[in-house]
Amino acid sequence: MVSVKEIPGAMGLEREQLLDLYYKMFLSRTVAQRERMLNRLGKGPFAITGEGQEATQVGATFALRPGHDWVLPYYRDIGVAITVGQTPRDLLLALLSKSEDISSGGRNMPSHFSEPKLRIVSGSAPVSTQLPHAVGVAFAAQLRGSDEVALVTTGDGGTSPGDTHEAMNFAGIHKCPVIFVVENNGYAISVRWSQQAAVPDVSVRAAGYGFPGVTVDGNDVLAVYGAAKEAVERARSGDGPTLIEAKTYRMVPHSSDDDDRRYRTREEVEAWGKKDPVVRFQKWLEEHDLVDRRKLDEIQQLAAEEIDEATEYAENAPKPAPESALERVYAD
Amino acid sequence: MAEKTMLEAVHDAMFEEMKRDERVIVMGEDVGEGGVFRATEGFVAEFGPNRCVDTPLAEAAIVGVAIGASLNGILPIAEIQFADFSHPAFDQLVSEAARLYYRSNGTWNCPITVRMPYGAGIHGGPYHSQSVEAFYAHVPGLKVVCVATPHDAKGLLKSAVRDPNPVIVLEHKKAYRLYRQELPDEDYTIPIGVAELKREGSDISLITYGMMMHHSLKAAETVHEQDGVSVEVIDLRSVSPWDKARVLESVKKTGKALVVYEDNFTGGFGAEVAATIAQDGFDYLDGPVTRLASPDVPIAPFAGELEDFILPNPEKITTAIRKLASY
Numbered sequence: 010m011v012s013v014k015e016i017p018g019a020m021g022l023e024r025e026q027l028l029d030l031y032y033k034m035f036l037s038r039t040v041a042q043r044e045r046m047l048n049r050l051g052k053g054p055f056a057i058t059g060e061g062q063e064a065t066q067v068g069a070t071f072a073l074r075p076g077h078d079w080v081l082p083y084y085r086d087i088g089v090a091i092t093v094g095q096t097p098r099d100l101l102l103a104l105l106s107k108s109e110d111i112s113s114g115g116r117n118m119p120s121h122f123s124e125p126k127l128r129i130v131s132g133s134a135p136v137s138t139q140l141p142h143a144v145g146v147a148f149a150a151q152l153r154g155s156d157e158v159a160l161v162t163t164g165d166g167g168t169s170p171g172d173t174h175e176a177m178n179f180a181g182i183h184k185c186p187v188i189f190v191v192e193n194n195g196y197a198i199s200v201r202w203s204q205q206a207a208v209p210d211v212s213v214r215a216a217g218y219g220f221p222g223v224t225v226d227g228n229d230v231l232a233v234y235g236a237a238k239e240a241v242e243r244a245r246s247g248d249g250p251t252l253i254e255a256k257t258y259r260m261v262p263h264s265s266d267d268d269d270r271r272y273r274t275r276e277e278v279e280a281w282g283k284k285d286p287v288v289r290f291q292k293w294l295e296e297h298d299l300v301d302r303r304k305l306d307e308i309q310q311l312a313a314e315e316i317d318e319a320t321e322y323a324e325n326a327p328k329p330a331p332e333s334a335l336e337r338v339y340a341d
Numbered sequence: 342m343a344e345k346t347m348l349e350a351v352h353d354a355m356f357e358e359m360k361r362d363e364r365v366i367v368m369g370e371d372v373g374e375g376g377v378f379r380a381t382e383g384f385v386a387e388f389g390p391n392r393c394v395d396t397p398l399a400e401a402a403i404v405g406v407a408i409g410a411s412l413n414g415i416l417p418i419a420e421i422q423f424a425d426f427s428h429p430a431f432d433q434l435v436s437e438a439a440r441l442y443y444r445s446n447g448t449w450n451c452p453i454t455v456r457m458p459y460g461a462g463i464h465g466g467p468y469h470s471q472s473v474e475a476f477y478a479h480v481p482g483l484k485v486v487c488v489a490t491p492h493d494a495k496g497l498l499k500s501a502v503r504d505p506n507p508v509i510v511l512e513h514k515k516a517y518r519l520y521r522q523e524l525p526d527e528d529y530t531i532p533i534g535v536a537e538l539k540r541e542g543s544d545i546s547l548i549t550y551g552m553m554m555h556h557s558l559k560a561a562e563t564v565h566e567q568d569g570v571s572v573e574v575i576d577l578r579s580v581s582p583w584d585k586a587r588v589l590e591s592v593k594k595t596g597k598a599l600v601v602y603e604d605n606f607t608g609g610f611g612a613e614v615a616a617t618i619a620q621d622g623f624d625y626l627d628g629p630v631t632r633l634a635s636p637d638v639p640i641a642p643f644a645g646e647l648e649d650f651i652l653p654n655p656e657k658i659t660t661a662i663r664k665l666a667s668y
Contacts, residue, residue, distance in 0.1 A: 133437060133444070141405025144402070149412075176406075
């Protein structure tokens, strides 16, 4: 039997790590599906998820040291939150805007992940405002002489706002230890990439900021991990930022309030469904004899138990006290 | 005690804070070379380019990067070269800095200071003259101070740097070199949100801030000498939070309120002050709560004749006092 490290494309990961990658992707998918289901059952007024983008989210984040490095996710990044340590319970408490919601106590919309202990920086809804924050976090790490890096994500629409340009330019000048990940799923709600940018690959823009940019197959978790690992090493060793464009696809509507049939053909959605990154990685593991059916059942069962426990807990958790809306406007 | 201009006081406040706490940095356009007003003169020589950071000409990045750095152990003083240029950073100030603490349920806070020279009367034209305090005072989560004396500038800027919240420090640029004032040698701060009684009086309460405070003191002196009218002048110094109690206490005593502000009449911060007096001080009033401000035209046209025509000045304030005194 060959050692895992000799398998082409395994990126130097051990079997346990590869299975952990798979588990995080599968769990992210499970959480997203449950969030949509709970929304359809009328239990939460809004859900926004990113089924189809798990390879990008989990693969990129897997290259970090959780709790040491920083993440500044955008609203589709259940996979980022899960990979650095948020639990299905954390995410469902946010979905149902319960008092215990660690991200915001029910103040922010769901999927606006935050947790200082895990170094997940709270985000907003205006797109790409988190990019300058990531640069600031990374700049501060530089000033303090720490080897922390910051990973920030945005969507393809997020490549257009001015904040994105300003952040990348600043990061390039100061060689900040930051990794910009564009989860390019081809659509900003309904607006196609061809209406968002005049270049096929947004990674070429990195050249204008004086740092490397790469485009990777965002549905190939190991390819994304490999690119992120290289970017993290560059950042940590003082060589500055990297822009990673991961080409992927959102297999679901933009949010619970969107009907993507208005702008995407079912044929297109089905064709991408055949490239599902979770299924694809499962097949890769099977092809390389790293899992058998029994092991897969075990992993999937674990995720099912976790999500059921989380659902029950979150549904029964108390809502915030109404008058607490007036509290914590200013820090003391 | 040393005599300082307001600009020197601003310089000294930052310099002393950077000496006191190595987490404090300054960042902005041209700050490395000393800044267009020379507020950071000599900072690179003293603290190095890592703590006096020349940024690209990009205001959203200046504020946005400061926000991020503040989450990771740095206490940034971001300089927006002119308050008029803060508009590209409006989203970072309003959506991000102001809301971070609330939206994270008090688990993240954003201890940044954003300095902005503001105000008219210096032939700055429509883009180096604006009063922006009403925009930011409207936003919960931000603190906003308006300084126009050397003593206040130093004490309030130091308080801003030490505050765990985002604080916007608006420095009236016409007051930068207006006069010298003796400042204590020892470290001092002035609490944010506390007004100062600049002149005691019994007939009218005049509530103001910024450059209008200096004009109002002149007007108060004039009506005292020429008309025997006694005007109490209160300098708010902070517009968010603002010292409602002090204002109402004064109106209770005098029965009349004149609010003077440099910004456009409609929706300027003085409108909030006037509305509060009308609602909470109604029982004290012997005359209409009166506002004097610039007319609703872009502030300020460049030509001296045009600028002088629109801005409140000691003469216009004197007229307003006399009218209110006649009730």
